[in-house]
Structure formats: structure tokens, C-alpha cells
Amino acid sequence: MKTLKEHSLEFLEYCEIEKGLSQLTIRNYAFYLQRFLDYLKENNKEDLTPEKLSAKNIWDFRVYLSRYQNPVLKKGLKRNSQSYFLIALRVLLKYLARNDIKTLSADKIELPKKEARQIKFLSEDQVDKILNAPKADNISGLRDKAILETLFSTGLRVAELIALNTDQINFSSREIGVVGKGNKPRVVFLSDNAVMALQRYLNKRKDKEKALFVNYRGKIPEAGERRLSTRSVERLIKKYVLQAGIPISATPHTMRHSFATDLLMQGADLRSVQELLGHSNIATTQIYTHVTNKQLKDVHQAFHSGNKR
Template sequence: MPEQNLNKLIEQYLEYLEVEKNCSLLTIRDYRHYLTRFSQWLSPTSLSPSVKKIDLETVKKYRLYLAHLSRGQGLTLSRQTQAYHVIALRSFLRWLIKNDYEALSPDKIDLPKMESRSLKFLDADQLTRLLNQPSVGNIRGLRDKTILETLFSTGLRVSELVGLNRETINLERREFGVIGKGRKARVVFLSESAADWLGRYLKERLDSWKPLFIRYPKKVDPAVDGEKMRLSVRSIQRIVEKYVKKAKLPMKATPHSLRHSFATDLLIAGADIRSVQEMLGHKNISTTQIYTHVTNKQLREVHEMFHGKGK
């Protein structure tokens, strides 16, 4: 008789994502979180529920639970985060059916309609103000300045940035390799400014830890494992938020805003979209094409400002 224990099947599914789908560890971690939350909701006791308990009515109740779930300080999950939970569940159900389990068809579960998100990117003045905020007279400020410069210079995802190790950076060639979404490898290039700040930051590092960007607590044990010193995704987000506030920017910029700024800057300067796709590590060109809506608007403004004015 096929396995019906939900928790065991979730583990098998996560192994499938890692081995056969070649998903990143970050994706697997997220899917584990979403599916574990579903399993715990379905069976609050320690007993693992059966996949047979998952029907359309159960999914409706679960979505209602997600809509009211508090994440602290009176805040609820965003619609996007709720959608991620449903996407993970649908994907899991699709895997069950593919492996001949009797399970609810994922096609019966509608995804919530999401509002199209406007791209947030910084103009040249805002970018300069942001990059000039860190005080580089101490190692933390120097690190933060280097992080901001590297994010804008490379267009890295924040998850890619935190995974960098010192040994992978070639400052002489101003490039390094990175493994992005779907374990896709690409070469990333540094501007002269970013390479200069990276060199200055690494010169001040007195430790021998592998991670490129590390935290600086008040007391540090030199014998501690370097991985424990690596900055997390949330730490990078907080660092960017800190300097966005200091720069008094009229928007809630994030590390991803610097990625958007990188892409729009290249396209406005005349880079072809295929090259930008490669630099961003996008699997599909359609993902990169969202930036053309922004750059087309900018080009229209230039056209209206200058075209025919010399007549």
C-alpha cells in the first residue's frame, strides 16, 4: 500500500526538489516551511495526517486560516506570502498525482489574484545619496558601503550576495561566479568603484573566515565557525533599510530595488535585453522584459523633451 503519512511524503517531495529538480537550498527551505505549516495546521497533534484528508473544503479552510494568521505586532501575512503557501501546496499535490497517489487535483485550487507590483528603482540622485550614507571610518560602515556598492554593481539577488565567499572574488579581473536560482551558474562583473570598496573592506578584515560579508558582534570568538558569522538575508535587508531611512528617500527601497536599479540603468544606457537577462540570471526573457516598461517610459520622456526642438 502506498505511503499515506503526510510528513513522510513531504520529505520525499523535498528530496525530489533537491535531486531531480535541482532546486536551490533556499527554495527547498521555503517549501519545507510552507508545507510544514500546512501539515501542522491540518493535524495540531503530533500524529501525522493522511493525504486523503486533503480535499477542496480543507484547502478553503486553510486559506482562511492563512488570511487571519498573525506574524506578530498585529500584522497578518501579505497576500503574496499567502500565495506562496498555496503555490507550494499545489506543487506538492501535483507531485503526488505524478507518483500515482490519490490526491486532490491542484488545478481545482485557484491562486489568489495578485496586484501587479510596480518596479521600485532609484534614479541617479537617489542612488548617490544612498551610497554615500555609510560612515566608512569603522569596519561595520565599510562593510555596509561595500554591500551597497556590490548590490548595485552586480544586480545580485540578496540570497546570492549572502552566499558569497572571499575566495571566489577576483578583484584583478573584477568578476566572480555565482550560483543563482535553479542552481544556474553565471559570471558577475564588478564596477571599478565596487571592486575598490571590496578591496578596502577585505584589507581591513583581520579574520580568516570564508564568508565575504560577516556580522560584527561586540565580542567575537576567533575559534567560532565562520559560517555562524555570515550575514543572513534579513540582516542585509535591515542594512539597506537603515540607509534608505538615513538618505530620506521617498520610497521603501530594498536590496531588490538595487537589482531593479542595476537593470534599468543598463537598459537606459543602451544594453540589449538578452545581455541584461544573462547578467540578472533570469531563466526566461519574459521576466527581464518587465524592465522595458520602465525604460520605454523614460525614453518617451526623452523623446518628448528633445525630439523636434531644433526645428
């Protein structure tokens, strides 16, 4: 019989070919499952088959995750991080069950109680400082300004941002059609400032690259892709946060949080923000209740008769 390792490889191929999942999602599944396979190997169980997998094996792995210490950082795994490994295992077991391979039920894997998620976002003043930090006297500065304005105007994930091509932008309708997580298409919208920044950047460009945001550092290849990487966008965000003197360790996702927070503070409803962010489930968008709760408190303070006596 095939081992769990062999079935895991087939599962990853299934995710790519049949499910059409993104390479990032597949890499994540591979990483989380490999940790479980490494754990089995360390405990002389690398030949474990799906049929022999028991609830005790899963429990012991949960104990292992709970006690795991990163050898470099000397830190353990947060509960939410532990959940990712168990979720990957559950998905693998569901795949096996669908293929009539006898194994432990996925329902037997319980997830740790989630930690309250803390949302990091920027105030309106802090956003203004970051957006105005790039110097628009060269092509790199114009590109960085366009990136920052686009992130704050659209709430795009960094992977969605760097995947953009120049022909995706419709300046007349001020829209961009993107394909997000799970190959889910949606439309995002450009503010006046974002349109202006993008036009100034594109007007300055002389290359024929299809990528919207390209790399201008180091040796520029004569031909081939010059698309900006995720890491490059992360670095430029940190750079302008420091330049703006903002005491927050911000990331591209901080801009996404700031986009959603800004909309809600201006009166947008949670369902509309869900659509703009590309969340499949409204529960994901409810992490922004720090804003809606404040609005409800203000409504209560302004209109409840008990506050007017």
C-alpha cells in the same frame, strides 16, 4: 495508507536529496505546506490521505487563506502571498502523481489573480547618497561601502551576496562567478567604484576568513565562520538610507531593482538585464516595464511625425 503529512515529509526529503534545492527553498515549501496541514488539523482532517483529498478541501483552504488575519499585525494575506501556499500544494501533488500515488490533479488548484507588482527603486541621486553614506575610517565602514557598491554594481540577491568568498572575485577581469536560484550559475561584473571599494576593504582586513563579508560586531570568535547574515545586510541598508535622508524604506532588493532600472535607463535591452539578474524567465524581468515604457514614450515623442506638425 500514508497521510498527506507523511507524504509532505517525504516530499521535502526528495527536494533536498534528489532535486538538490537550496535550504531556503525547502524551508519555504515546509512553511507553506505546514500551514495547510495545520488547517487540516484545525478541521479534524489531519489523517487525510492523498486519495481522499478533494477539490472542496482545496476550495475551503482558499477561503481560509482569503479570510486569514495575522494575530499580531491584524492584517490579511495579499493575493500574491496566498498564491505561494497554493503553489507549494501544486508541487506536492505533482510529486505524488509522479510517484503513482492517486490524488487530486495539480491542475485542479487555481491560483488567485495576481496583484500588479509595484517596483521600488532609487533615483540616481538617491543611489549616490547611499553609496557615499558609509564612513571609510574603519573596517566596518569600508566593508559597508564595499557591500553597497557590490550590490549596485552586480544586482546580486542578498543571499548570493553573503555567500560570496574572497577567492570568487577576479579583479583582473572584474568578474564574480555566482550560483543563484535553482543552482543556476552566472557571471556578474564589477564597476570601477566597486573594484576600488572591495580592494580598500580587503587590504584593510587581517583575518583569514574565506567569507568576503564578515561580521565585526559583538564578540568575535577565535575560530569559525564570521560570515555576515542576511539580517545584518538588511539592517545596514536601512541605516544608510536613514543617514542619507532618503524617504524610502529600502532593502537589499531595492538595490537590485535600482541596478536593473539604471541599466535599462542607460539603454540596456531587457534580455541582457535578464541574464545579469539571473532570471530564468523573461516574464520575471518584465516587471521593469516602468522603464521601458518611459523609453518608448520618449522615442515616440522624439520621432513620430505627428509630434512635429
